[in-house]
Amino acid sequence: MANKxxxxxSQSHSFLPWPSSFASKLRTLLSYIAYCPKSFNTTTSxxxxxxxxxxxxxxxxxAPKIRLFDxxxxxxxxxxxxxxxxxxxxxxxxLSAAILxxxxxxxxxxxxxxxxFITVLCYSMIFLMLAIFIWSNGAGFINWTPPDHHTFTxxxxxxxxxxxxxxxxxxxxxxxxxxDDLALLGVAIAILWILSVIGDYFSSLSLLYIGFVSLxxxxxxxxxxxxxxxxxxxxGNRNVRKLYKKFDSEVLNKIPxxxxxxxxxx
Numbered sequence: 001m002a003n004k005x006x007x008x009x010s011q012s013h014s015f016l017p018w019p020s021s022f023a024s025k026l027r028t029l030l031s032y033i034a035y036c037p038k039s040f041n042t043t044t045s046x047x048x049x050x051x052x053x054x055x056x057x058x059x060x061x062x063a064p065k066i067r068l069f070d071x072x073x074x075x076x077x078x079x080x081x082x083x084x085x086x087x088x089x090x091x092x093x094x095l096s097a098a099i100l101x102x103x104x105x106x107x108x109x110x111x112x113x114x115x116x117f118i119t120v121l122c123y124s125m126i127f128l129m130l131a132i133f134i135w136s137n138g139a140g141f142i143n144w145t146p147p148d149h150h151t152f153t154x155x156x157x158x159x160x161x162x163x164x165x166x167x168x169x170x171x172x173x174x175x176x177x178x179x180d181d182l183a184l185l186g187v188a189i190a191i192l193w194i195l196s197v198i199g200d201y202f203s204s205l206s207l208l209y210i211g212f213v214s215l216x217x218x219x220x221x222x223x224x225x226x227x228x229x230x231x232x233x234x235x236g237n238r239n240v241r242k243l244y245k246k247f248d249s250e251v252l253n254k255i256p257x258x259x260x261x262x263x264x265x266x
Contacts (some may be wrong), residue, residue, distance in 0.1 A: 014190060030108065044138075070243075075089065075219055075223050075226075076089060086216060087099065087216070087220055088216055088219050088220065089220050089223055090216075090220045096216065100213070100215070100216055103212055104209075106205075107205060107206070108208040110205050111203065111205055111206055111209075117181065132147060137146055176188055195207075
């Protein structure tokens with residue numbers, strides 16, 4: 001079989017103008033295949049390798065797996081890790097759904113039905129007083145426990161926690177306004193200006209409702225599809241870097257720059 005393959009190679013060499021070195025290498029390769037057929041018993045799918053450009057392979061090897069906003073903690077820890085985080089991430093589905101429905105009812109009453117705040121507040125107080133009256137006086141007939149006055153009061157730890165959060169917010173506002181971090185101050189001013197522009201097109205309650213719905217749905221959706229979102233964010237980050245490099249090489253580097261004048265010091 002090796003002699004036949006070598007004779008075929010010599011015949012092909014006689015008809016085609018191949019170099020002698022190439023023909024000898026071809027005869028050696030065919031002889032090796034004839035004596036070692038098992039080593040070459042592979043399909044094209046097994047030996048086919050994906051083709052990547054040098055730039056893509058370098059970027060894929062150099063670019064680590066990034067997380068959204070370059071965070072190092074989990075979403076639950078970033079949101080405080082307490083009951084508020086559990087509500088925003090829907091760990092307690094009944095409580096999260098009840099709060100969302102309550103805010104939706106309030107928005108519907110004021111924005112759609114156009115009730116006034118004083119009217120809704122008075123009606124709510126009337127219904128609450130009637131419910132407490134019926135509950136307190138009818139508890140003995142239905143074997144219910146009458147309501148305790150401690151249920152309608154705030155505990156000291158709750159007030160202290162609320163007070164500490166307000167102080168933390170005011171302290172953060174003061175340090176940002178001082179200008180210790182000019183970039184953070186610029187970002188804060190830009191965000192407030194954007195919100196003021198958006199506020200011209202929405203009412204205050206609608207804007208608060210949109211913010212609340214976004215705050216209660218987006219973190220939970222991100223936690224559920226975290227890997228997909230991080231992958232898309234990583235691809236977008238790499239594409240932006242490619243565009244910037246291309247813009248820098250094709251536009252910015254071609255801008256003529258004048259000679260730099262040296263300052264004379266007296």
